[in-house]
Amino acid sequence: MSQTVSDVQPAARDAQPAASEVPQVTDRRTRRTRLALRDALAEEISATGDLSRVTVTAVTSRAGVTRRTFYSHYKDIPDLVNCIEKETVTELRPLVAQLSQVHLDELADAINHQEPCPGSQEVLSYFKERGSYLRPLLGEGGDPAFSQRIRSMVHEVVAGRALDGIDLRAVGAFFDYYLTFAISAEVGVLLRWLEGGMRESVRTMARIMTALMFVRPGDLYDSPIELDLPSFALAVMLPDEEDNN
Secondary structure, eight states, X not given: OOOOHHHHHHHHHHHSOOTTHHXXXXXXXXXXXXXXXXXXXXXXXXXHSOGGGOOHHHHHHHHTOOHHHHHHHOSSHHHHHHHXXXXXXXXXXXXXXXXXXXXXXXXXXXXXXXXXXXXXXXXHHHHHHTHHHHHXXXXXXXXXXXXXXXXXXXXXXXXXXXXXXXXXGGTTHHHHHHHHHHHHHHHHHHHHHHHTTXXXXXXXXXXXXXXXXXXXXXXGGTOOOOOOHHHHHHHHHSOOGGGGO
């Protein structure tokens, strides 16, 4: 029996995916490809010990995709690196913002009970779950600018919140340097944890990093040094003879 046009068309329509499904399939495929390239990049950095020696050919070979596929997603290796770093900073921003909203009384309560600062475990968990590729990128053979991008984002997010309720005598250069010092110290400890293979649990590391912000050098030697911070900060703001030379 011959089929009419009306008989064939419904079957053809049924055999084709709905238009709304096509982007989803494409997006999943794109996501898988980009994840494969990301992981391959990290493996190549670990293998060569130097991001500058990583090539498109090596990355695509590890990822199991063609060079043509790579160039359909990225211009070159620096572009791939930039996309990974940009995504990381974007995803970290709300976690850092949440951490920055913790009040001093909440922080004091956590310290008194030897608990981590609220929100700190979420930040560390982010790095723990992505350590397989963040560790090489943030390590000695990775991109030196990556950690600075993280520091800059943290400073941008935290600066305004940190000024809330601050002693006005501490505002100015002293506060700016303090914030830079604190952020650099915390990011530095985070990188050390990553480089060490994240042996400590997220909770343990969060407790350590919380406590480190309150340790004075003298505390380690049973000889605490008391500092009248507002007066010191105010004195630093006064003109110095050397400043005029």
